[in-house]
Amino acid sequence: MKCLVCGRWHWRVICKACLDSIPLRLSTRKLTDSISVYSFYAYSDVSLLMQSKYQLIGSRALKLLAHKAAAYFFTHIDFDFTQRVGLVGLDDYPYGAYSHTGVIVRAFEAESRGRCQGAYGALKAKNATKYAGESLTFRQNNPKGFYLTRNISYPFVVLVDDIITTGTSLREAISVFSAFDVENESRVKSKVVLDSKPVTKSLESKVIFCLALCDARE
Numbered sequence: 001m002k003c004l005v006c007g008r009w010h011w012r013v014i015c016k017a018c019l020d021s022i023p024l025r026l027s028t029r030k031l032t033d034s035i036s037v038y039s040f041y042a043y044s045d046v047s048l049l050m051q052s053k054y055q056l057i058g059s060r061a062l063k064l065l066a067h068k069a070a071a072y073f074f075t076h077i078d079f080d081f082t083q084r085v086g087l088v089g090l091d092d093y094p095y096g097a098y099s100h101t102g103v104i105v106r107a108f109e110a111e112s113r114g115r116c117q118g119a120y121g122a123l124k125a126k127n128a129t130k131y132a133g134e135s136l137t138f139r140q141n142n143p144k145g146f147y148l149t150r151n152i153s154y155p156f157v158v159l160v161d162d163i164i165t166t167g168t169s170l171r172e173a174i175s176v177f178s179a180f181d182v183e184n185e186s187r188v189k190s191k192v193v194l195d196s197k198p199v200t201k202s203l204e205s206k207v208i209f210c211l212a213l214c215d216a217r218e
Contacts, residue, residue, distance in 0.1 A: 004049060004061060013060040022046060024072050027215055031167050035174060036209050039164055040069035043216035050214060059098045065213060066107035074111050081115035086154030090161045090173050091125040100162050104213055119152055123173060139168040146176050156208045164212035177207050
């Protein structure tokens, strides 16, 4: 196959030279008073590769970018992972051939060396509307409608997405964990099946931070 960046023949979709040349630009944004999101690439540096995610070959590109980011994260960012941490991808569902966030979650799980575990397919969106190129107002008026598909028993949760632009999706996902008792399976089932609002119980502290592969903020 050919490298997606330089076009030379290589056994990986991004050759080592090109992957090494892509700069890591770690940045942090506040999403709430207590929760931040860490991103690793500027979208302008990886736009071609991120656009390939809608094709099957994009899963390989995402995997390489995610492993590079995760390796950096777990060697340079100091967090106390003494308790189990669950990695939850936003709308982790295989639309088309694979799940975009699922690939990223798997890479971070592998690079964590047992410190984090993926909670695959746990957070889905009812609204399939795409936000790419849309305004903040559009995003706010068309929420994703995230809901939990099953019980999550991890003491702490890290939310994972591929791209952050306005932060609307991540904030909405955080609100799911803030409003509903993820330890109580019956309440989760009530939300999924009956779509009835269970008793409010603040659990925002369960989401300790968020991860996004790249930042598309202009």
